[in-house]
Amino acid sequence: MTDPLALLGDWLLNLLAQLNLPPGLRQVILYLLGVSVIATVALVITIFNTWLERKIAARIQDRLGPNRVGPWGLLQPIADAIKMLTKEDTTPAAADKVAYNIAPILAVVSVLLIWAVIPFTSQWFGTQLNVAVLYIAAVGSFGVLAVLMAGWSSNNKYALLGAFRAVSQLISYEVPLFLSLLIPVLLARSMDISVIVEKQATLLEMYVVAAPLAALLFFISSVAEVGRTPFDLLEAESEIVAGYHIEYSGFKFGMFQAGEFMHTFTIAALTALLFLGGWQGPGVAQAPILGLFYFMGKSFAVYFVTMWMRSTLPRIRIDHMQALNWKILVPIALTLLMLTPIVDYFTKDLGVLFSAFGGALTLSWRFAALLLTNILVTLAAIEAVRRNAKRNFVERSRFPERPVARPPREEAA
Amino acid sequence: MVTNLLTDYWPILVLLLVSLGFAGIAMGGGLLLGPRRSSARKQEAYESGMRAIGPGTRQMPVRFYLVAVLFILFDIEVIFFLPWAVVFRQYYENGLGAFILLEMLVFIVILLVGYAYAWKKGALEWE
Numbered sequence: 001m002t003d004p005l006a007l008l009g010d011w012l013l014n015l016l017a018q019l020n021l022p023p024g025l026r027q028v029i030l031y032l033l034g035v036s037v038i039a040t041v042a043l044v045i046t047i048f049n050t051w052l053e054r055k056i057a058a059r060i061q062d063r064l065g066p067n068r069v070g071p072w073g074l075l076q077p078i079a080d081a082i083k084m085l086t087k088e089d090t091t092p093a094a095a096d097k098v099a100y101n102i103a104p105i106l107a108v109v110s111v112l113l114i115w116a117v118i119p120f121t122s123q124w125f126g127t128q129l130n131v132a133v134l135y136i137a138a139v140g141s142f143g144v145l146a147v148l149m150a151g152w153s154s155n156n157k158y159a160l161l162g163a164f165r166a167v168s169q170l171i172s173y174e175v176p177l178f179l180s181l182l183i184p185v186l187l188a189r190s191m192d193i194s195v196i197v198e199k200q201a202t203l204l205e206m207y208v209v210a211a212p213l214a215a216l217l218f219f220i221s222s223v224a225e226v227g228r229t230p231f232d233l234l235e236a237e238s239e240i241v242a243g244y245h246i247e248y249s250g251f252k253f254g255m256f257q258a259g260e261f262m263h264t265f266t267i268a269a270l271t272a273l274l275f276l277g278g279w280q281g282p283g284v285a286q287a288p289i290l291g292l293f294y295f296m297g298k299s300f301a302v303y304f305v306t307m308w309m310r311s312t313l314p315r316i317r318i319d320h321m322q323a324l325n326w327k328i329l330v331p332i333a334l335t336l337l338m339l340t341p342i343v344d345y346f347t348k349d350l351g352v353l354f355s356a357f358g359g360a361l362t363l364s365w366r367f368a369a370l371l372l373t374n375i376l377v378t379l380a381a382i383e384a385v386r387r388n389a390k391r392n393f394v395e396r397s398r399f400p401e402r403p404v405a406r407p408p409r410e411e412a413a
Numbered sequence: 414m415v416t417n418l419l420t421d422y423w424p425i426l427v428l429l430l431v432s433l434g435f436a437g438i439a440m441g442g443g444l445l446l447g448p449r450r451s452s453a454r455k456q457e458a459y460e461s462g463m464r465a466i467g468p469g470t471r472q473m474p475v476r477f478y479l480v481a482v483l484f485i486l487f488d489i490e491v492i493f494f495l496p497w498a499v500v501f502r503q504y505y506e507n508g509l510g511a512f513i514l515l516e517m518l519v520f521i522v523i524l525l526v527g528y529a530y531a532w533k534k535g536a537l538e539w540e
């Protein structure tokens with residue numbers, strides 16, 4: 001079976017060859033087409049996700065969700081976009097105009113750039129970098145700049161408070177994020193995302209089997225990195241109105257929203273790629289186009305969990321947020337980073353533990369040992385947290401002398 | 414590899430231009446289609462409907478700097494870990510496994526000492 005994408009690529013190459021363009025220009029046109037498709041896919045998914053998220057949040061909260069514009073409210077995002085486009089674009093007089101206008105652009109660009117290295121199938125990707133993981137870490141960090149620029153340049157107290165909170169949260173959670181990002185790199189021996197995906201060929205070779213704790217750490221810290229509930233302190237409506245983007249209106253505000261939605265799907269996609277095997281699945285070797293469906297299915301599954309968290313969990317307190325990061329996630333990540341190479345080293349010569357269904361379910365000793373290590377670290381961490389909680393437990397006084405309002409009849413008697 | 418280096422990064426530059434173009438179109442469209450009825454009150458900083466008091470930019474509480482210093486400490490360590498994570502299997506396939514393991518363990522232990530010190534000093538508390 002031929003790959004429709006490969007056919008499309010060949011057809012384009014032939015078309016360009018007939019146009020007698022210089023080879024350099026031809027290459028640039030190909031790149032332009034390729035990344036335009038990727039950017040469009042990312043944006044269309046984002047637009048669709050705003051609808052999906054509202055619909056699913058509504059179902060979780062026993063509501064109907066958008067259902068007026070188009071069938072099942074499917075055209076709602078378009079109506080939203082039109083509304084945002086036709087709103088007045090206000091700029092505070094005291095704002096720093098340059099930084100104020102660059103910030104929303106940066107918020108979208110920093111997320112969209114990550115999609116350059118995300119492989120949709122084995123053949124379809126923007127570019128195959130040998131330092132893709134480092135690139136993701138570097139480009140993803142631009143988002144912090146956008147938040148700080150927006151908060152500082154708005155010249156607004158709420159915005160500044162939001163920016164302080166945001167920056168302290170985002171840079172804190174980058175530490176466990178990068179540390180857990182190292183585990184797949186360590187297991188795959190490569191920073192190239194395509195290679196990391198290729199190594200997770202069968203179900204039990206996914207890195208979520210060998211490093212479930214790292215996958216969990218990565219997921220939690222990336223949710224914090226996006227700043228979604230329960231980590232939405234940076235835009236806590238009840239405390240600081242809207243946080244760093246309070247002064248933005250119209251489509252500039254829309255850009256921050258689009259950036260956030262896109263970032264959420266991006267972390268879902270990255271989790272799917274790094275830990276769930278990305279485009280790997282049965283039958284991919286024969287028909288690479290199937291990989292697109294596997295990849296999207298896995299990404300949307302992870303994305304659903306973020307939506308679920310968003311509509312279920314309350315916002316956590318800022319000191320809890322910092323303590324969760326520095327006292328729980330970072331030590332766990334460091335322990336994992338120490339133990340993974342040691343276990344990997346001592347199990348390197350051991351073979352396959354068991355193999356079933358003609359190799360479709362193959363568990364190596366190495367992965368089994370790593371899984372056991374992860375479970376032990378999890379248990380140790382839970383025990384440490386429990387002991388600490390017991391030690392710091394403060395008995396709540398029950399106020400026995402508390403004045404109690406008595407019904408007037410009793411007092412009269 | 415070296416010949417591929419430049420061609421590998423071309424798509425990123427193009428994607429940067431495409432996304433900048435998208436941002437430009439979106440923001441330009443907003444400017445073009447939206448009404449423009451600005452007034453002095455509208456251009457004031459939002460402060461729950463009251464007149465804004467004082468400047469909007471204040472001093473940063475010092476604990477945010479503490480977080481930033483911790484972040485720099487750990488983030489630089491992580492960057493050192495990345496190349497090690499890539500090459501370490503190659504090392505022990507060449508029989509140098511114990512060496513590269515110990516090397517990085519020493520590094521992590523030094524990092525942990527600094528981390529424990531920061532914890533003891535109360536740098537991780539948020540008051």
